[in-house]
Every structure is written in C-alpha cells, then in structure tokens.
Amino acid sequence: MSDFLNNKVIPAVTKFAQFKFVRAMQAAVTAGLGATVVGSIFMIMMNPPFPADVSNVFIDAWRAWSAANASWLGLGYQVTLEFVGLYALIGMAVVVSNMNDVRPTNMVVISCASFLILSANLVEGNMAIGFLGAKGLVTALLVGYFVVELSCWLMKHGFKINLPEAVPPFVAEPLNALIVNIVVIAAVVAVRLIVGALSGGALLPAVINSLFAPLFVASDSLLAVVLYSVIVRLLWFFGLHGGNIAGAVMTPILSVTLIENATAFVNNEAMPYIFTQMFVQTWTVMGVLAIVIAMLIVCKSKQLKAISKVAIAPALFNIGEPITFGLPIVMNFKILVPYLLCFALDAAVPYLATSAGLINRSFVNIPYTVPAIFKAFLSTMDFRAVILYVVLLVVNVLIFIPWLKKYDHELLVNEEQSA
Numbered sequence: 001m002s003d004f005l006n007n008k009v010i011p012a013v014t015k016f017a018q019f020k021f022v023r024a025m026q027a028a029v030t031a032g033l034g035a036t037v038v039g040s041i042f043m044i045m046m047n048p049p050f051p052a053d054v055s056n057v058f059i060d061a062w063r064a065w066s067a068a069n070a071s072w073l074g075l076g077y078q079v080t081l082e083f084v085g086l087y088a089l090i091g092m093a094v095v096v097s098n099m100n101d102v103r104p105t106n107m108v109v110i111s112c113a114s115f116l117i118l119s120a121n122l123v124e125g126n127m128a129i130g131f132l133g134a135k136g137l138v139t140a141l142l143v144g145y146f147v148v149e150l151s152c153w154l155m156k157h158g159f160k161i162n163l164p165e166a167v168p169p170f171v172a173e174p175l176n177a178l179i180v181n182i183v184v185i186a187a188v189v190a191v192r193l194i195v196g197a198l199s200g201g202a203l204l205p206a207v208i209n210s211l212f213a214p215l216f217v218a219s220d221s222l223l224a225v226v227l228y229s230v231i232v233r234l235l236w237f238f239g240l241h242g243g244n245i246a247g248a249v250m251t252p253i254l255s256v257t258l259i260e261n262a263t264a265f266v267n268n269e270a271m272p273y274i275f276t277q278m279f280v281q282t283w284t285v286m287g288v289l290a291i292v293i294a295m296l297i298v299c300k301s302k303q304l305k306a307i308s309k310v311a312i313a314p315a316l317f318n319i320g321e322p323i324t325f326g327l328p329i330v331m332n333f334k335i336l337v338p339y340l341l342c343f344a345l346d347a348a349v350p351y352l353a354t355s356a357g358l359i360n361r362s363f364v365n366i367p368y369t370v371p372a373i374f375k376a377f378l379s380t381m382d383f384r385a386v387i388l389y390v391v392l393l394v395v396n397v398l399i400f401i402p403w404l405k406k407y408d409h410e411l412l413v414n415e416e417q418s419a
Contacts, residue, residue: 010238013245022248024095025141029251031091032084036365039080040262044364046073047266049381081262084255085136089115092144100152106177111147114188115140118195118204131205134259138212138252139205147184154180212253219253220275222351228275229284229347230340236320237339239330254280261363271361274354278362278379281318282372283350286389287342288320289372290396291327294404297397301411304404317369334410338403342396349392350385359385 016022048062066073093111097104119131119139131139154160160176195204218224228246235242257273264271292315295308304327311322324330329339353359360382366375373393376385 010240013235013238013240017240017245017248020096020099021145024092024099024145025252026244026248027095028088028092028141028144029255031094032087033365033367035080035087036084036259037367039077039082039084040364040366042073042076042080043262043266044381046070046077047268049265077266081259082133084133084259085119085140086112086115086132088137089140089144092141093148096145096148097152100148102152102155106181107148107151110151110177110181110184111144113185114147115143117185117188118143118192121203131203134256134263135209136205137256137259138208141252142208147188150187151177151180151184154183159183216253216257216273219250220257220273222348222355225275225279225347225351226344228280229343232284233287233340233343236324237329237331237336250280251277258362258365261361262365265363271363274351274361276362278364278366278375279350279354281366281368282362282375282379282385282389283346283392284343285318285320286346286372286393287339287396288318288323289315290342290393291315291323291329291339291400291404293393294397294400295327295408298401298405299408301408301415303411303415304408316371318372319369332407334407335400335403338399342399345399346392346396350388353388359388 046066048059048066050059089111090108093108094104097107115136116127116129119129119136121128155177159179161178162176192204195207196202199207228250232242232246235245254275254277258276258278261271261273261276292308292311295304296312299305299308307323307326311326314320314322327335329335350359354361360380362379364379364381366378370378373386373389376389377383379385
C-alpha cells in the first residue's frame with residue numbers, strides 16, 4: 001500500500017498542486033481577502049444581525065444608526081464585497097506576471113480592460129458591472145491568467161517595440177507592450193463576439209456560471225462536505241498540504257458561495273448555501289485542537305508531552321503543522337481511524353445542523369487565524385454555533401483519548417527501554 005501511494009498517488013497529487021494555474025489561483029483568490037473582511041464589517045453595520053421581532057434599546061439604536069448612515073455604509077459594502085472578482089483578477093495578473101518575470105503594471109491594466117470587455121454591457125449609456133463580484137470570480141481568474149500568459153508569449157516572440165535604453169522604464173513599458181496590447185484586446189473582442197453569437201448575446205461570465213451551476217449545487221451537499229474533509233486529511237496524512245491541494249479546486253467555489261450568502265443577507269433573502277469558505281475554516285479544522293487537548297489530558301511519554309505543549313498555541317489559531325509533523329500524523333496508521341472519523345464527523349454534524357435550521361448559515365468572512373470557536377459565532381452571528389462547536393470538540397477529544405493513550409503507552413515503553 002505504501003509503495004502504491006508513494007509511487008502512484010502522491011506523485012500525481014504533487015504534480016497537480018504544482019501546475020502553474022493551480023499555484024497562481026491559490027494566490028489570486030486570497031488577493032481580495034482584505035477587501036472581503038472589511039466588506040463583511042460594513043455589511044454587519046448596515047444590517048444588524050437580529051430577527052425582525054427582536055427589539056431592545058441597543059438593537060433599536062443600531063437600526064436607527066444604520067438607516068441614517070445607509071448611504072456610506074452601502075458604498076463601503078459595494079466597493080469591497082461586490083468587487084471581489086476584480087480584486088481576484090488583479091491578484092492573478094500580478095502573480096502570473098511575477099511567475100513570468102515581467103513587470104505587472106501593464107499586465108494588470110490589460111487584464112482589467114479584457115475582463116470589462118468580456119463581462120460588462122452598456123445599458124442606456126451606463127456600464128452594467130454586475131459581474132465584477134462573486135458572479136464573475138471564475139471568469140476573472142481565467143482572464144487574469146490567460147491574458148498575461150498570452151501577452152508574455154507574444155513579447156517573447158518579438159511582438160514589441162524596442163526603445164533605446166535611455167528611455168525611462170515607466171515610459172518604455174507601455175510603449176514596448178503596445179503591439180501586444182492591441183493583439184490581446186483584438187483577441188478578447190473576438191472571444192466576446194463569438195460567445196455572444198453562440199449563446200444568444202450572453203456574456204462570458206453568464207455562460208461560465210451556467211456551466212458551473214451543477215457543480216455549485218453538487219458541492220453544497222452532505223456527501224461533498226464529508227468527502228472534502230476526508231480528502232484534505234488523507235492528503236495531510238501522506239505529508240501533503242491538504243488545504244492547498246484541495247483548496248485549489250474548491251476555494252473559488254467556496255468563496256463564491258460565501259459571498260452569495262452575504263449578498264442574500266444584505267437583500268433580506270434566504271441564504272442559499274451551507275458549504276462555504278467559512279464553514280471549512282470553522283468546522284473542518286477543529287480536530288487538530290481536539291488532538292492536542294487529548295494529548296495534554298492522557299499522554300505521559302516525553303515525546304507527546306513535549307509536542308502537546310508546543311502545539312497547543314498554534315492549534316488554538318487553526319495551525320496544525322506542529323501536531324501534523326510532531327505527533328506525527330503523517331503516515332501514522334496508529335491514529336488514522338480516529339483522525340478520519342473525527343474530521344468526517346466535524347463536517348457532517350454542522351452541515352446537518354445547519355440544514356435543519358439549528359444554526360445559521362455562514363455569511364461573514366473572518367481571517368483564517370481567528371480561533372475557530374470565535375469564528376463559529378462571527379461567521380454566522382449565531383451563539384448556537386458556539387454551543388455546537390464546544391459539544392463537537394468534547395466528542396472529538398473523547399474519541400481521540402483511547403487511541404492516543406495506547407500510542408503513548410508504546411512510546412513510553414520505548415523510552416523506558418532506551419533509558
């Protein structure tokens with residue numbers, strides 16, 4: 001089994017993770033993180049997260065203040081969460097430019113122009129930009145990548161104006177790329193015309209979204225949630241960064257579902273998705289903290305006592321590398337069963353609880369390193385999520401204790417024999 005994994009599975013997974021587009025997408029999606037976190041703050045200030053029938057002095061004052069300041073609060077929300085596609089596009093253009101060792105300034109400009117050509121329309125003389133947010137995220141990532149790659153390919157094959165070295169770089173850069181920009185824009189316009197002709201006038205983001213619609217529906221299911229959590233943990237078990245590898249596929253989808261929930265919340269509509277980026281960051285990481293707590297309770301060997309003391313602080317902030325490589329979890333079949341069981345449970349129970357309406361769906365973007373117990377409340381604005389988190393954490397610890405106790409006993413015997 002080890003030979004098969006080492007010779008077949010791990011090389012294939014590692015090769016996928018090293019694809020240029022995959023690496024670029026991982027970095028690009030995080031480019032808009034700061035904006036979405038700030039936008040979430042504006043969203044909460046603009047829409048107090050309380051049921052309409054709940055009223056007291058504090059809530060009434062908040063509602064009155066939000067109504068009085070709706071204009072600038074709404075602007076703050078619009079230019080952050082509603083422009084996340086544009087920010088991801090800029091991030092992708094910069095990342096791919098750096099990968100190709102070219103200056104990113106012109107690449108960002110030409111990528112933005114291409115994205116607007118493909119995703120915007122003129123309505124009564126005004127530009128309709130409905131696809132600059134989550135609905136255009138997938139298109140933004142594709143445009144940011146392929147526009148820069150095409151531009152770099154053209155420049156390497158002589159499509160540029162050579163200027164004297166005495167010309168300042170900030171002047172030479174746009175002139176050098178003039179021919180490239182013309183060719184790229186012509187290609188983008190051709191794509192828009194072809195897509196419009198084949199789809200009855202639809203824009204490229206609308207076409208892509210229609211193709212991806214079944215994937216969004218399928219990914220927001222109990223099976224998908226459990227499979228995602230188990231696959232991530234299996235990858236970590238084999239020494240691979242499960243979050244990065246699985247996230248390369250799922251992060252764009254989960255980012256869209258989170259922002260769609262936020263948009264529904266602002267519009268006082270039912271939030272459509274359970275499986276979001278905040279769901280992943282809240283529930284599918286808590287097992288690491290449970291392992292450390294269980295170790296602190298029962299482990300007596302020098303190795304595990306030392307590791308648990310080092311790992312407790314990072315685990316509180318959702319960082320699992322110390323325990324992954326220190327316990328170790330990697331290739332440690334002695335704890336594989338509880339490891340997979342707990343993380344599958346941590347995905348399934350919150351999904352079922354959310355589906356049953358026992359806790360709210362997540363809609364607020366919170367930084368990854370915020371302790372998950374706080375994130376459970378802040379991402380859903382629901383104290384019941386905190387109660388569920390504590391209950392699940394206790395269950396996780398109880399599951400891990402007998403397995404860790406047995407593993408610790410073996411280490412303790414080895415240490416005594418060595419002494």
